[in-house]
Amino acid sequence: MLIVAVLVIVSMVTWATVTKLEQQHTKTVKNDLTTLARNLSDELTDVLGKSSNNAARVTHSEDTPALTTTAPELLALSPNLLSNIQPIMKRVSAYQNIVEARLYSTNKKLLHRQVATAGYNQGLSQNDDLVLLLESPSGTYRVGQHLIASRRILEDGVTYGYLMLINDINSTISQNRQAILWRILPLLVIALLITTFLGMLWLNRLLNPLTSLSRFTHQLSQSKDYTQRFETKAKGEVARLGQNFNMLLDTIEAELTINDEQNQTLLEQQQTMARLANYDSLTGLPNRQFVVDNLRLELARARRQSKDLALMFFDLDGFKGINDSLGHETGDLILIEVADRVANMLRESDLVARLGGDEFIIVPDRDVTDASLENLAHRVIGAFEEPFHFRGLALTVGVSIGIARASEANFELSQLMSNADLAMYRSKARGRGISTIFTNEMIETHKRKLLIANSIDNALINNEFVLFYQPKIASGGQVVGLEALMRWQHPEFGLLSPGEFIPVAEQSGKISALTRWVIEQVSSDLPLMQSVIPHKFRVAINLSAHDLRHTRLFDVIHTIFTEQQVNPEYIEFEVTESAYLENFISADKFFKRLSNMGCAIALDDFGTGYSSLSYLTQISIDTLKIDRQFVRDISTCHRSRLVTGSIIDLAKRLSLTVCAEGVEELNQWDYLLDHGCDHVQGYLFSKPVPLEKIALLPNHFAFHSTP
Numbered sequence: 001m002l003i004v005a006v007l008v009i010v011s012m013v014t015w016a017t018v019t020k021l022e023q024q025h026t027k028t029v030k031n032d033l034t035t036l037a038r039n040l041s042d043e044l045t046d047v048l049g050k051s052s053n054n055a056a057r058v059t060h061s062e063d064t065p066a067l068t069t070t071a072p073e074l075l076a077l078s079p080n081l082l083s084n085i086q087p088i089m090k091r092v093s094a095y096q097n098i099v100e101a102r103l104y105s106t107n108k109k110l111l112h113r114q115v116a117t118a119g120y121n122q123g124l125s126q127n128d129d130l131v132l133l134l135e136s137p138s139g140t141y142r143v144g145q146h147l148i149a150s151r152r153i154l155e156d157g158v159t160y161g162y163l164m165l166i167n168d169i170n171s172t173i174s175q176n177r178q179a180i181l182w183r184i185l186p187l188l189v190i191a192l193l194i195t196t197f198l199g200m201l202w203l204n205r206l207l208n209p210l211t212s213l214s215r216f217t218h219q220l221s222q223s224k225d226y227t228q229r230f231e232t233k234a235k236g237e238v239a240r241l242g243q244n245f246n247m248l249l250d251t252i253e254a255e256l257t258i259n260d261e262q263n264q265t266l267l268e269q270q271q272t273m274a275r276l277a278n279y280d281s282l283t284g285l286p287n288r289q290f291v292v293d294n295l296r297l298e299l300a301r302a303r304r305q306s307k308d309l310a311l312m313f314f315d316l317d318g319f320k321g322i323n324d325s326l327g328h329e330t331g332d333l334i335l336i337e338v339a340d341r342v343a344n345m346l347r348e349s350d351l352v353a354r355l356g357g358d359e360f361i362i363v364p365d366r367d368v369t370d371a372s373l374e375n376l377a378h379r380v381i382g383a384f385e386e387p388f389h390f391r392g393l394a395l396t397v398g399v400s401i402g403i404a405r406a407s408e409a410n411f412e413l414s415q416l417m418s419n420a421d422l423a424m425y426r427s428k429a430r431g432r433g434i435s436t437i438f439t440n441e442m443i444e445t446h447k448r449k450l451l452i453a454n455s456i457d458n459a460l461i462n463n464e465f466v467l468f469y470q471p472k473i474a475s476g477g478q479v480v481g482l483e484a485l486m487r488w489q490h491p492e493f494g495l496l497s498p499g500e501f502i503p504v505a506e507q508s509g510k511i512s513a514l515t516r517w518v519i520e521q522v523s524s525d526l527p528l529m530q531s532v533i534p535h536k537f538r539v540a541i542n543l544s545a546h547d548l549r550h551t552r553l554f555d556v557i558h559t560i561f562t563e564q565q566v567n568p569e570y571i572e573f574e575v576t577e578s579a580y581l582e583n584f585i586s587a588d589k590f591f592k593r594l595s596n597m598g599c600a601i602a603l604d605d606f607g608t609g610y611s612s613l614s615y616l617t618q619i620s621i622d623t624l625k626i627d628r629q630f631v632r633d634i635s636t637c638h639r640s641r642l643v644t645g646s647i648i649d650l651a652k653r654l655s656l657t658v659c660a661e662g663v664e665e666l667n668q669w670d671y672l673l674d675h676g677c678d679h680v681q682g683y684l685f686s687k688p689v690p691l692e693k694i695a696l697l698p699n700h701f702a703f704h705s706t707p
């Protein structure tokens, strides 16, 4: 476009110059031609005037042959005249561009014709057209390609003829034009080249920053490195474009940084979520979710490979009591330590997880024979032998373990977990700190338990429960108390022992109703007992741990006693040490109120639960009941003798009454008597008997001492 523009401009300038020059040239030529015509006509006037004077006038004669003319139509001139005219006319030959000179007679006939350029005869009519010009005033005219000067040859008002000079102005002009063009063409070319070069240079300078910006963006899109910036020395639009582009990059970089940060946060959140979802925040062990997910896969694999797999559940004995009496923080610390101890004694390939609360699970990576599983369970129990030390307290916490095999659960996760759970509850029921391997028989037991639990409500309505009473004997042999023990005349299972249905009632939340029934029954039985036993005695009512959580129990007792006019001094409440300690604060308050009312409190099964004795000084009890297991072994086991003696001794020091239960043999009683045991209870004296048989009990139990 630039070149075209330059070409157009140069052409226009050239055209204007040439035109101007041509105009000037035409003017000059016109003047010259006029002057020449004037001069020649003056000279011809002389010649023609003289010849006229000599009467040698130019006449018209068609016969007279022309002397020097080329055209046959020329009139004849006298030879003399012709010789005078010819030299004058010939002078036009000196002028390059005058192509012809003509001399006309007064009546406008061509007298003489001088052709300067041989053979020239272009564009001019021979005669007629030009003759018309003679009628115009003397002057120079442009006719087509020619400049024609026409002049009247006259003197003193007498016309002698006409002179006509014809100039081929066109060829002059074209010659001139060529000459001019040839002269200015190199200049034009040079100007064009310079302009083009400068134009390119300028364009290049102008476009260079844009090109580098374009290159930069391309490179940026390839590398995606948005930390780069565009640098330019250019000013103006491109610099501004560059700045804007850099600003855009700043924004992109800032956005990318924010994006990166957000991504990072998201990633961290995702990891936290995964951790939270799969790990227990307290102990750091995998949680239930993790185990469930993993076990599902493991079970599927085990089933495919026809391998067996075992699951071990365990929970802490009396953990709730620790939580309630020592606070949740201590409870948490114990859980952390438990997790540590168990994890440390396991192999890396064994999986240990916390299911929640004080429940843990182990998926052992070892063979599933009884021996191997029992060995592992034994080691887990062993890990709890060492007491936990917290805040100056040494706490021994036991575990109950339940083990189940996948093959016995048809490799189904929920079944397997439920089996392990059953086995664990079996451990708890058998006495804590032991392990049980699941057997199918447990499912039957479980079903029976469910049936029992579901029929308690009806049993109360149908009066299926009965109370038996077992006497407590003082060292002198007289009855000092009667322990109320429940029996259930079940329509389907026959006579059920409380050892079976009390735990079921506790687990199914039905124990409160049973306790209430017992209190009411004892209250209504009491007058009869009072009528057959003439001296003061106490009827013992057993309470379970669940009863102590029932805050309104005191009111219930108070109401019943008031309604039935029961003298509280005839009543004793028995509670196990674990039940007391598991609900220490509320239990202590409850028993203090009962004590104040006149009831006695006995700590049942003493020696089987907590081994820390420090609490004994803090609780409100009257009697310690030595557990049957120690009494049973008195004659055979030195340790049992030692424990029994120590408990009696301890009770004496704390001014507590001691009662030994489960006395079946005379030598046991002897031993107990020797050590100062206050009361005894056992088959040696009487099994629990129904109310109506109390009257048959001897007033005084006496045995011959063994020698």
Ligand code: C2E
Residues within 6 Å of the ligand: 470, 484, 485, 486, 497, 498, 499, 502, 515, 518, 541, 542, 543, 544, 574, 604, 605, 628, 661, 662, 663, 664, 681, 682, 683, 684, 688
């Ligand atoms: P317990 O409170 O320790 O009651 C003593 C248990 O030992 C009674 O078993 C009794 O029959 C048994 N016994 C007494 N002397 C001997 C003996 O010389 N040899 C042997 N082998 N056993 C003896 P029972 O009646 O089967 O009661 C079992 C447990 O059921 C009781 O243990 C008590 O914890 C619970 N229980 C019974 N009745 C009630 C009740 O009304 N409420 C609550 N909460 N628990 C009850």
Ligand code: CA
Residues within 6 Å of the ligand: 483, 542, 574, 604
């Ligand atoms: Ca008892």
Ligand code: CA
Residues within 6 Å of the ligand: 604, 605, 625, 627, 628, 661
């Ligand atoms: Ca007992």
